[in-house]
Amino acid sequence: MSEDGSTLARRQLGKYLRNGREECGLTLHQAAELIERSASALQRIEKGIVAHLREVDLEALCKIYGFDTHHTAAMKGLAAQGNEQSWWHEYGDLIPENFDFFVGLEASAQRLTTYEPELVPGLLQTPAYASALIRCGYPDEGVEEHARRVQLRMRRQTRITRKHHPATLDVILRESVLRGMVGGPRVMATQLRYLAEAGVRPNVRLQILPFSAGFPLGDSVGPFVILEFGTGKQGQVIEPPVVYTEKFTGGLYLAKSATVHRYHQGHESLRRSAMDAEDSRALLRRMAKEYA
Template sequence: MSETGSTVPRRQLGRHLRDLRLQAGMTMPEAARLIERGTTTLQRLETGQTNKIRLLDIRELCSVYDANEVVTAGLMGLAQEASGKCWWHDFGKLIPADFDVYVGLEASARRLTSYAPDVVLGLLQAPDYTRAMVRSALPGASSQEVDRRVDVKQRRQRALTRKRQPVELNAVFLEGALRRVVGSTRIMSAQLRHLADMSTLPNVTLRVLPNSAGIPLGDPIGLFTVIDFGMDKKGEPIEPSVVYLENLTGCLYLESQDDVRHYHDAHGAVQRAALDETTSRSLLRQLAREYAR
């Protein structure tokens, strides 16, 4: 893999390999010995610091860790995808559609800065809202599959409520996303009450960009999240920040610091045009009451 290539796939591959090893109860030297590689090689794999990844090593590690077929295919795909300064992840191509690449980044983040013009962010979705979204996207899905996807979304939300270093979330919602009925008015009422409640957490900042604010940047922008990983003891970034853009057929990950700065600036513009936190919370509760009538 080129040194100029995206680091996101390598970092995600390393996270999954480390998690699988720990779940298997193995030390790094034990795992390295089982695949007949050096401990340093495995360490570089787990930290995303290697540009030369042998697919055979990944397959053997997945076998040693007893990873299932979806995870194995996902890790094999990650090992192959790092060809440019930004990374376009096609859903269902090298990486299976059921293997969620973004979740690992989200769980490792210290701060998430998001703008949501059309839909409530996954981290803030109430179960019935998620269920309605899944059923619209996958009308042929079984009840078990729907429940599984709802459970995944709910488990992701623990990042906001965990006791040790909960993720900081600073999100702006376009008012239209809150007035768009997903499922039913009952579901929307519960969803907006949930948003208002979540906004009281000390690590969560939610603001509503009212329709009356127009288009603060002059051009419409879609859903995005800037993922920051915090600083180490020397004041250096633990990992490079990433911009996450989700589309119908895949996701784009931008790592250029110019891109990261551009999206932070864009978020700052919509945040300045948005209602303050208290007024936003009041609007959420007002809309929840209106839906409940």
């Protein structure tokens, strides 16, 4: 089975279907009987092995599991993406815009390796910083919907802040993240102080790539996240790692091992040119005072 975007789509579709079945209290055999398929066939679907899932089977499973129209549409979008060679998740296209696929991946990741050249990543944003960005992105939304988006972003951060098995976060921020004004000086001061405090956590490593470092990779690099999902009891990889890169109109998921390795190498090259963690915290605190 090739490790491309289509594999990722099928794998995640299978995970959503398995969760739906388990929430209904159905065994593989029981659910398979309801759609007149074998248990082994349904198991292959849940493992993401079936490349061309029949639409009639998918619709039946969504109905049995009680998925609403929105959730069913997202499942159909994943199934369609499973037939493609690469995966551009364009908002509002195959998968509904408000079905955040990335959040599902992020929630199951054990390690996140991130580079951000412009903005503080969502996992480290303060409520005020997140609110300012969301207000710019969705200027016509009502108060309740705006609050819901901010709350979701804050809830994602428990993956990093919880006491029991928190995920590891390895972040490099270009200096432009610190200089780009979001929400005004007071918001920026609070945000930079929060970043300095977050960098002290044992599961968080945060470094600043200063302007003086130039462009270590010989080219401009957009934001990316490498998501790794840990290993099992016998040391085997639970799921292949995934790289997520975001653009204005959507995000690209990359899962080929050679591509993931190249992003790891790129991140290490950026790290060698970045300030160490202690100097990075000192810079953050100094700039927070300047904003304040």
